[in-house]
Amino acid sequence: MSHNANHAVSHGHGHDHDHGHDGHHNMEALRQMGFWLFLITDCILFGTLFATYLVLHNNTAGGPTASELFEMPGVIAETFILLTSSFTSGLAVLCMHKGNKNGLIGWLIVTIILGASFVTLEISEFLTMIDEGAKISTSAFLSSFYTLVGTHGLHVSVGLVWMIALIVQIARRGITPVTTRKVNIISLYWHFLDVVWIFVFTIVYMMGVM
């Protein structure tokens, strides 16, 4: 009974919001905030992986150490590529708010190309490391390293697929309140991934080679 009452109340509330011109906008704003909350939980996920890495990074079990393994030129390139892609995803949002559909799609494509080069560089870096005998099973250091950096790389890869799907949707439907919210969300996601990478770069790579 009380469940029913709750349902009625929440329904009435939602109905209230849907009224008038602003209703739709409020709903999209609420959805955007929901995504923000997801990003916070994702932040905690990365926090646990960073904690694991920080605890285990000296346990190399006789295998290669961070300073022997990491090739900084590739990592520095990855950092600047991701940083630039974070900027271009922001430019896509700017174009969207000016109603420039082609600009929006163009900057999203630039972001995808940069993101794809980031993932390619990262995969080739992993493959080189594995060739050198630094597998995920070699030591606790490498297990936590591949889990942390790999989870970030997976996030970027998922973002790429998502962005391609979004471009198809924008091309078909144009800039609507729904696609606007989706572009805002994916640009937040992309900036978030850049922030996570800054800490990967700092804590894993820079402190590793120091």
Add this chain to the structure above:
Amino acid sequence: MAQHQTHSHDEHESHGSLKSYVIGFVLSLILTAIPLIFVLNDIVEGTAANVVLLVTAVLQFVVQLFFFMHLKEEKKPRWNLMALILGLVIVLVIVIGSIWIMGNNEVYQ
């Protein structure tokens, strides 16, 4: 007309401008270059290097939040900011707590 002006002003406020994105990008580039120059050329070492690295990383986080993610322009009540602070507290407790506990583990074994 006046209404239109207000509307475009609102848009401008909540989504940033080209200027704010460019400033954010340039600041990020500088904040990435500083640790590279200082640490890879061994200008700073040990604890000082760690401090430089962490400070520039945190500053860059702040730059991204303000210039790219528009946290500053959020209207009251600032739920996004509050959720972020809660998340950061949890992350810091997990990270610092893990290092602290596991560090002691090694001492007592």
